[in-house]
Amino acid sequence: MNMTGVEGIVLLGAIGLIMIGLAGLFMSNNVFRMVLALVILESGANLFLILAGFHGLGIAPIFLSNHAISDAGHMMNDPIPQALVLTAIVIGVGVQALALALILKIKAHYNTLDMSEIRQQMEYDLAKNNDVTLPASAQSPDSLVRSKVICQAEQTQPDHIQAKADVQQIGGSVNG
Template sequence: MMSIEVTIENILYFGAISLSLIGLFGMMMLQNVFRILLSLVLLEAGANLLLVLSGVRIGGVAPIITEGMSAGVVMNDPVPQALVLTAIVIGVGIQALALALIFRVKRNYGTLDLRKIREKLEKDIAVSNEVSAPGSYQAPEKLTESTGANQ
């Protein structure tokens, strides 16, 4: 049985992993597209925190050389910090791109619910292929009802 000390690093690792898992949970379980985007932001933040924590050293200072600094001082690892610096900026680009896609989804389908979008998408595909609407293996009764009402 491993004993776990309560130190600052352990608390921070716990927070980072929990944040990533909360984001992953949201991305897999929720049905609203906008909320899935928010979960993606959380997942990204947790991964970034985990990456920065891997470069922290005990008693380290920021990797910036200042004037009164003695020679033997320990510095944090600059490489993960530079990686995360890049990742955060790319993350906001991904966020804006996903938001633009969500705008288009809203304009075309009129809803943000993932199940309704999937239903309408399958119907569109069936109409464009000139076959009857397929029954989904997940909810056959509901789907046939909705398509029957429209015909």
């Protein structure tokens, strides 16, 4: 393929977006940032897909007048990836909205956005409700987790204002 043309640059951009998104998902510990990384990842994939129909001198696949069908047809970009990307974008929006709703609820309950903390608290809750000791995968003695949870509860007071601001921030960024 011709890496020097427009498509080469856009392709590099798409692959870069995919890389950034994946790295963000793996390396970030903040759930909201993970969702943002997911958005970047999805845009990268969509860019990659829409590039599949791109054509050096292509025009938009819309017939402007009746008589030019055969002429215009040869010039057009492939319309199928465009339709697919439209579908994929809408799917992405739905998933992101669901993720955001879950994050809002979790934030309201655990008062943190940190993935490892959320996970630890969930494992603790799960074990408590099931009446079993924590599984070894949590890699910490029961007393440690318990004390951490209590510390969390004590810290809630000063963190309160900050938490509100965060909720608003999330809401605001959605609205925007």
